[in-house]
Amino acid sequence: MPLVSRQSFLVQMKSRLMSSCCVNHKLIREKDKALLASQTYFSEDEVEALFELFRKLSSSLVDDGLISKEEFQLGLFGNSRKQTLLANRLFQLFDSKRDGAIDFQEFVRALSVFHPKAAQTEKAAFSFQLYDIWETGFIQRKEVKELFLALLDESDLILTDETVEAIVDKTFNEADSKGDGKIDEEEWEHFTTQYPSLLQSVTLPYLLDVRTVYPSFTTV
Template sequence: MGCLHSTPKRHPGYQDPIPLASQTAFSVSEVQALFELFKSISGSLIDDGLIHKEEFQLALFEKRTDNLLASRIFDLFDIKKRGFIDFVDFVLALNIFHPNIPMEDKIDFSFRLYDLDNTGFIERKEVKQMLVALLSEWGLRLSDESIELILDKTFSDADVNQDGKIDKAEWENFVSKNPSSMKIMTLPYLK
């Protein structure tokens, strides 16, 4: 005979939304909605309550092929560096895109996104890799000359001390002069 007060089976990876909401700018109902999104991503290939890199790439770009941008974002979302994203990682990482998060935090995240080698600087080759990856994702192909012109303009505007790399202060200065570059750092439907 079964127990009268059995608890319903929870989806693998489920976490109580109340503590997560208290650690982030998300409300409890937003954390619950994020769990629904998490479930659909984490169960797309392997239903184990975790998001693996292939599932993440599939969710972002509807392809399982390796993509520099998806891979880099995955690495930043994989807070504990375990090779997968659990629900806590997912919520904590998405928190950076909430409208109520200070712009300084968003700038820091975007700097780390471009600093592919984790050197504390954004180098020309890193910007080129990201630019080529983005253009490829959008189905665009620019000539090498056009890409070099974009890089020249970016570094002429951002690399104030002209040392061939963009440090954190230069990045902050650059994005403050180019606020449209930070639009992707806020999910408008959370307002």
């Protein structure tokens, strides 16, 4: 296909997608706003405000009313091509339907866990899933190390291999209270009550005031 006609085709397709996605977004918001508010820690006004954030993320690369993995990574790191274990795991947890994209309902429900008012048990369960990389229902030492290295990679902190091993060993041994070489969800929840700082990354303070951050769709 020649460049000019291909550009014209893409412009037409983008116009059609924008028309259809605006209608779809409206239907989603009107139909599910009350339901999402009843199932999460957000009010109906806050669900409306979150729609502005969702709209920006879901249209950052392709305006199709869904957040793709690349758009998710772009929102997290400002780079749609940056492949990291952390980004992959978070995307998988947000994409509860496992269909390769995040819709508005999935987005709001997942963000609810990050709400400061969300129960610690919910945050612990989410972080357990995050560490359970191989999805076996248990956290193994290698998974703790892999995610710790992924988190370290996102920070400016540089640690020696010996320090990393010592931290991983201490964390795993303390969490594995049954001493069976793996951490189950009950052990992990108990461990996070002893060390609540582990759940700080599963709390986003700005969600308490989301209508101020994304006010475009709030009601009067």
